[in-house]
Amino acid sequence: MGPPVETIVVAESQIPDEPTRDIILELKRRGIPQRYVPIQRLSIKIDSDGVYVETRRGPLRPDVVVIRGIGFLLDANTMIRRVTTLEILEGEGAVAINPVRSLLASRDKLKSLYILSRSKVPVPPTIVTEDLYYAYNAVKSLETVVIKPIQGSRGFGAMLFSDPDLAFQVMRTLLLTHNPLYVQKYVQKPNRDIRAIVVDGRVIGCMYRISNIWKTNIAQGARAEPCKPTPDLEDIAIRATRALGLVYSGVDIGETRDGYVVFEVNASPDWRGFKSSTGVNPAQYIVDYISNIKR
Ligand SMILES: Nc1ncnc2c1ncn2[C@@H]1O[C@H](COP(=O)(O)OP(=O)(O)O)[C@@H](O)[C@H]1O
Ligand SMILES: [Mg+2]
Known part of the structure; x- marks a missing residue:
């Protein structure tokens, strides 16, 4: 073979x-x-x-x-x-x-949140709707919220609101331009999040993404620093990846007072910052996986 x-x-x-x-x-x-x-x-x-x-x-x-x-x-x-x-x-x-089904599930922030939640992976409280008044009430009860594109990446288009009426006007415009509303409670976290890279059921490394703004994407100017994965972190990253059926992934994790939460799981993560901060090249692990596929 x-x-x-x-x-x-x-x-x-x-x-x-x-x-x-x-x-x-x-x-x-x-x-x-x-x-x-x-x-x-x-x-x-x-x-x-x-x-x-x-x-x-x-x-x-x-x-x-x-x-x-x-x-x-x-x-x-x-x-x-x-x-x-x-x-x-x-x-x-x-x-x-990654498998097409898993790729599509990860790309869809609603579907992936559903799958993660059903798999008991902690995620921030979220509502997804086309109903402006439902969303307006949710913004009031969630207090500070993040509104994200239902398909999106690199932090592009994610917005933070604490004023429900400012949110209302933006949500109204989003709906008029055919964008369903994905409204998530803003969770308090340090000035960073954790990006873990998982390949074939293992965490091959993780990094802090440190920023002075709330969005910690490298594409939004965050700085990458290596972090040491704890067993809890590995567990949540591996479970999230397995729930979605991904061979490899980049899992975005927030550190809250109540423990870790998963913001999202990326099926085609960029890893430039990861590679330079950890010295680990995910491609080597992915190609290991490919070379072990039995024909
Ligand atoms: N609910 C939230 N509470 C606090 N910070 C958040 C929340 N959602 C996202 N963030 C921050 O914004 C970043 C981008 O959000 P994410 O859900 O990963 O979308 P994207 O696909 O744009 O990367 C996260 O890495 C995190 O730092
Ligand atoms: Mg992200």
């Missing part, structure tokens, strides 16, 4: 970002045949001979598809096309990393 004969790496941009390049480099280093394909260039052909996933250069029969992204500003039709394309790849026998 040799290594997988073909791995494709998929994301939206023409030029792969740094974590994607890390994975490609590591695959190359181990002699695993690989190719980067922008998702826009993955086409499906269905005819009397069967089903093909192709590029202009012809059919692909990957054993593994590493999905680093499906796109950011997607309309519903393009989203359906891309998701179904990946489902077909998976259905025709490729091992998807």
Whole structure:
């Protein structure tokens, strides 16, 4: 049983970002045949001979598809096309990393919160609605709230409110522009959160993301410092990742007076800050996982 004969790496941009390049480099280093394909260039052909996933250069029969992204500003039709394309790849026998179902669950902040909560992973109190008056009442009772895009990342678009009427005006505008409301209680935390990277059921490292603003994303200017994972932290990060069915993840964790809470689980985490602060390259662990897949 040799290594997988073909791995494709998929994301939206023409030029792969740094974590994607890390994975490609590591695959190359181990002699695993690989190719980067922008998702826009993955086409499906269905005819009397069967089903093909192709590029202009012809059919692909990957054993593994590493999905680093499906796109950011997607309309519903393009989203359906891309998701179904990946489902077909998976259905025709490729091992998807991360699995398409899990990837979609993580991308959807409502679905992932539901799954985490059902798995007894602590999460902040949250309401998700299209009902402005329901949301307005919730803002009043939750006091300080964070309103986030239901699909979002890097802290873009997440807003903090303590004035319910300021929140009302923004929520009204969000609804008019077809954005359902995801309203979460703001939990008190130190000037940092913890990002843990989990691969194949293990925490390979974690970092503090330290900031003088409440959003501790590196993309919002937070500084990365290594942290030492405690057994409790490992437990929550591993349980959150397992609940969502992810092979690897980046788990965002807040330290509150009542213990840890999970803000979200990222299925395609950026790891530049993690790599430079911990010296750990997640790509090595992901490619270990790939090279152990039995064909
Ligand atoms: N409910 C909350 N209470 C306090 N801080 C929060 C809360 N939600 C998010 N944050 C802060 O904002 C950051 C970004 O939120 P997150 O849910 O991870 O969304 P994104 O997908 O934009 O990264 C978190 O890492 C955390 O520092
Ligand atoms: Mg986050």
